[in-house]
Structure formats: structure tokens, C-alpha cells
Amino acid sequence: MTDIADRPELAPELRLVPHAFRRTFGRPAEGVWYAPGVLNLLGGAVKVRAKWGAIVAGDRRDDGRLELVSVNRPAERALLPSGEVPAWAAPVAGESGGATLMCSVDLPQGSGLSAGEALRTAVGLALRDLAGGLPEESPAIDLDLPGQRLLVVDTRIRRPEPQEERPYTPHTEDLGAALTAYHHARVPDPEQNAVVYAALAAGARGASMLVDPPGRPAVALVDADLVPAVKKAITKAVEVPPRYLTIVPGPFKAAASR
Secondary structure, three states: OOOHHHOOOOOHHHHHHHHHHHHHHOOOOOEEEEEEEEEEEHHHOEEEEEEEEEEEEEEEOOOOOEEEEEOOOOOOOEEEOOOOOOHHHHHHOOOOOOEEEEEEEOOOOOOOOOHHHHHHHHHHHHHHHHOOOOOOOOOOOOOOOOOEEEEEEEOOOEOOOOOOOOOOOOOOOOHHHHHHHHHHHOOOOHHHHHHHHHHHHOOOOEEEEOOOOOEOOEEEEEEHHHHHHHHHHHHHHOOOOOEEEEEOOOOOOOEEEO
16 A cells, blocks of 8 residues: 555645654554644634644554654654643643654644644544544535635734633624624733724724634734735734734635545
């Protein structure tokens, strides 16, 4: 059987991680699993999947331990259960199972797309499949927003104090208005306020803070042709140049290959 790392029909990013696994451990990976980052709007009432996320590749082990290695931090390994877990592996510190997994996350924690949630989901998929569990359907979220974009703003601000995420029930079907109402109902940081008000002033349909510790991100619903202007207004309004991710709302599913 062809090693996953050598299968040309797979996307390059799906081959990269099993290739790193083979280079590190000297054997082919048994499978590769992917989970997208999740944009939690309105306190999680609406979840939108992005194309960026987490990929893990690996095989099963017989001792019941979970060994995690990062493509970007190969020296910082985690062997669970353990009292010492590197920061990048903290989102999966509570997982258990017999597997060795090479992990890659193409989003920093706190950027607004729940990178930790994506890693935890990808590792969970791997553990389930390697243990012979039954596959589960991953529901796709499809927002009907033609000509609009969700502009995720990573302010690059990181703070140890967590922001509280509370359930929120929108009182309108207008997503833009609901986002702005959600923002006003929360206790945002000054950087998040600056992003939201700059986006609204530049023509965004709505904007709000996002809760993604340790970051202080925000999101704006913007007409596609206004994205450059909204970005410019936000960059001008804040002291630290932010990172931007533009999402075209639509369905996206977690995936696995073996």
C-alpha cells in the first residue's frame, strides 16, 4: 500500500504531515486527519468552519499512551497522561489513547478561529479511527450570505486573563445587526472596541468581539467589495498592525484519510 505521504491525489498540506511523521519516526503513518478552525459567532450560537485548521498523522501504540509531536516544535513533545504539557498541546491535555501523532496547526491560538478546538477535534478523530470506532458525520454550516465576507481580525494582543463566553440569543435574523448587538452586550477589550467601531464606520454590516483565549480577536461582516476599505480603516485605528483572515461563508467538513 502506498504511503500516505506519497499519494499525489491528496492535497500537499495533507501529505506534509505524514511525511514529517515518517522522517521523525522512520515508519509510515497509518492515517491522516484534518479538522477546520471554527469561527464561533454570537457566543457559539453560530459556528462557521474555515479552510485553515489542524492536521494530524500517526499510528496506534500498544501502551495506552498518547504521544504528540508538533511539526513546528519537534523538540517539545507531549506524552499523555503527563504533568508537563507544552503550551501548544494544552488543548488536548485531557485526551487519552494509544497513539503517536504528528500535529500541525496553521493558526496561532487566540487568532479568532479556535485553533485549540481544531487540534482537539483532529486528535479526537485520529484516536477514534485508530481504536476502530464508527465514523460520525461532521455537520456543515452553510450561511446564505451572497456577496459577503466574514473578516476575522487577529489583533495580535494576548492576555492571560480569560474573557467570559456566555450564551447569547440573537433577537434578529440579520447577522450583521446580531453581531453588533452581541458586542454591545459583552465586555470587550479596548483593542476589540477599536476594531469594531472602525469596521462599522467603514461600512461593515456588523461587527463584534470574539472569545478565543488568550487572544483578543474580532470579526466583521463585510460586503466583498468593501473588504480592502474596512481593513485599511481597522489598521489605521489600532496601534499594533493586525492579521486578517477573510472567510467566504459556506460548508466545510472535517476529513480523514487512511
